[in-house]
Amino acid sequence: MIADAAMRLFRRDGYDGTTMRAIATEAGVSVGNAYYYFSSKEHLIQAFYDGMQVEHADAAVAVLAREKDFEPRLRGVLEAWLDVAAPNHEFAGQFFKNAADPESPLSPFSDESTPARAASTELYRRVVDGADIKIAPGLRAELPGLLWLLQMGFVLFWVYDKSPDQARTRALVTQGTPIVDRLVRLARLPVVRGIVDDLVKVVAGLRSE
Amino acid sequence: MIADAAMRLFRRDGYDGTTMRAIATEAGVSVGNAYYYFSSKEHLIQAFYDGMQVEHADAAVAVLAREKDFEPRLRGVLEAWLDVAAPNHEFAGQFFKNAADPESPLSPFSDESTPARAASTELYRRVVDGADIKIAPGLRAELPGLLWLLQMGFVLFWVYDKSPDQARTRALVTQGTPIVDRLVRLARLPVVRGIVDDLVKVVAGLRSE
DNA sequence: GGTCATTCTTGAACACGTTCAACTCACCCA
DNA sequence: TGGGTGAGTTGAACGTGTTCAAGAATGACC
Numbered sequence: 001m002i003a004d005a006a007m008r009l010f011r012r013d014g015y016d017g018t019t020m021r022a023i024a025t026e027a028g029v030s031v032g033n034a035y036y037y038f039s040s041k042e043h044l045i046q047a048f049y050d051g052m053q054v055e056h057a058d059a060a061v062a063v064l065a066r067e068k069d070f071e072p073r074l075r076g077v078l079e080a081w082l083d084v085a086a087p088n089h090e091f092a093g094q095f096f097k098n099a100a101d102p103e104s105p106l107s108p109f110s111d112e113s114t115p116a117r118a119a120s121t122e123l124y125r126r127v128v129d130g131a132d133i134k135i136a137p138g139l140r141a142e143l144p145g146l147l148w149l150l151q152m153g154f155v156l157f158w159v160y161d162k163s164p165d166q167a168r169t170r171a172l173v174t175q176g177t178p179i180v181d182r183l184v185r186l187a188r189l190p191v192v193r194g195i196v197d198d199l200v201k202v203v204a205g206l207r208s209e
Numbered sequence: 210m211i212a213d214a215a216m217r218l219f220r221r222d223g224y225d226g227t228t229m230r231a232i233a234t235e236a237g238v239s240v241g242n243a244y245y246y247f248s249s250k251e252h253l254i255q256a257f258y259d260g261m262q263v264e265h266a267d268a269a270v271a272v273l274a275r276e277k278d279f280e281p282r283l284r285g286v287l288e289a290w291l292d293v294a295a296p297n298h299e300f301a302g303q304f305f306k307n308a309a310d311p312e313s314p315l316s317p318f319s320d321e322s323t324p325a326r327a328a329s330t331e332l333y334r335r336v337v338d339g340a341d342i343k344i345a346p347g348l349r350a351e352l353p354g355l356l357w358l359l360q361m362g363f364v365l366f367w368v369y370d371k372s373p374d375q376a377r378t379r380a381l382v383t384q385g386t387p388i389v390d391r392l393v394r395l396a397r398l399p400v401v402r403g404i405v406d407d408l409v410k411v412v413a414g415l416r417s418e
Numbered sequence: 419g420g421t422c423a424t425t426c427t428t429g430a431a432c433a434c435g436t437t438c439a440a441c442t443c444a445c446c447c448a
Numbered sequence: 449t450g451g452g453t454g455a456g457t458t459g460a461a462c463g464t465g466t467t468c469a470a471g472a473a474t475g476a477c478c
Contacts (some may be wrong), residue, residue: 019463019464019465020466021463021464021465022215025339028430029427030427030428030429031428031429031465032428032429032430032466032467032468033426033427033428033468033475035465035466035467036425036426038429039355039466040362040465041465041466041468055372075360087459093312093314093403096263096309096310096311097306097309097310097313098306099307099309100305100306100308100309100310101302101303101306101309102302102305102368102369103302103303104306109278109367109369138447148285159311160311160318168415168418172411172415175407175411175414176411178406179404179408179411182252182407183229186400186401186404189400191395191398191400192401193393194397195388195391195392198387198388198391200386202384202385205384206377209372209377228433228434228435229434229435229436230433230434230435237459238457238458239458239459239460240436240458241436241437241438241457241459242456242457243457244437245455245456245457247434249435249436250435250436266435325449335439399436419478420463420477420478421476421477421478422458422475423469423474423475423476424473424474424476425464425472425473425474425475426449426469426471426473426474426476427470427471427472428468428470428472429468429470430467430468430469430470431466431467431468431469432464432465432466432467432468433464433465433466433467434463434464434465435462435463435464436461436462436463437449437461437462437463438458438459438460438461438462438466439458439460439461440457440459441456441458442455442456442458442459442477443454443455443456443457443474444453444454444456444457444458445452445453445454445455446449446451446452447450447451447452447453448449448450
């Protein structure tokens, strides 16, 4: 209820333009009561955050059922994210800075975000596992995590994208995914394999610490 | 004077722990006067930001005079940044969120940061130009920009790095730069060249818009 | 019904970043 | 000398996110 009121106002007035007092009034409660349920203004975003992830997962399911090749699967999932996120682009940037704070629970790298991160990585595991593509053995286990990281890169670009309808990000996805596809295929070549294995080793080593 | 006072307090009490009133008192002026010279608390960081860049450039000069091979040059420059930045790690994270805000002038992608970004890219151009390494013709022009982006990635990792003395970031640099070195050499191979050219084309296309 | 503990709810109060009308001061020109 | 201009300086005041002591409401147990 309070979260709904917050979302309405966030969409209408932006994140910074919405005060906790306004949210409380809109929800018909006192300011203190809003803080009883959400320990900060930031936490009000988490609900929205989670909702978007679920929406994305749903949209991705349709894509993965339809596409069999790796590139369309990856592209479809990324474009699904863009579709889901598009209505919120304007104020997404405003709370992006909160997500970037290493201390914030909203940070994609935080402990609190571990479930969301795992769910998202799992999505990319399905992208990889269901695809008609041969993957270098060493790369297979790490690829979903790397694709999640790639998505974070696209999100970063999207947040900064001021072009109408975020056309630049869409173009980047369209042009980028074929390159990723070719990179993954390339990774099986003997000359390239060694370096890919080293790269995977570094990534795996970082995560295990 | 005001900036100096601010830096002293930032280092002692952190960014969030330092109030504008405290800064003004420390500098022996009124709050309003501090705002006469710095239009926001954020702008007080810019001075510090610029100072660090100059320090880094100086440290890099020594490295570039000493090393001739590409990998040590790249690694040296990155490690120089870590050395310069180390004393500020604790409170760097606190204002990192401000830098991440797309609207903030502190953002590395903002218009206001263009000079700093250009200076930093120029540094990596010197890393590349002075190195004993053959570079694929198509890659040569874009490599400095890509290395700057790589540094941004390391900085991101560094900000989140909670290990003592940021040992994990140092390890990542140590293990990462040889891989970059090999990737750059690999880019000259006929099988790899096509994909590198496409990648460069996408990057160049994005920047020209 | 009465008592107690727990959960929920309130709004005044706090500290903060920021703004602004008022003021001081230095300097110049007639 | 007088007055005017513009840069420099002030601190009270504003709106913000957040806290907290105090009070309601709820429900469990005798």
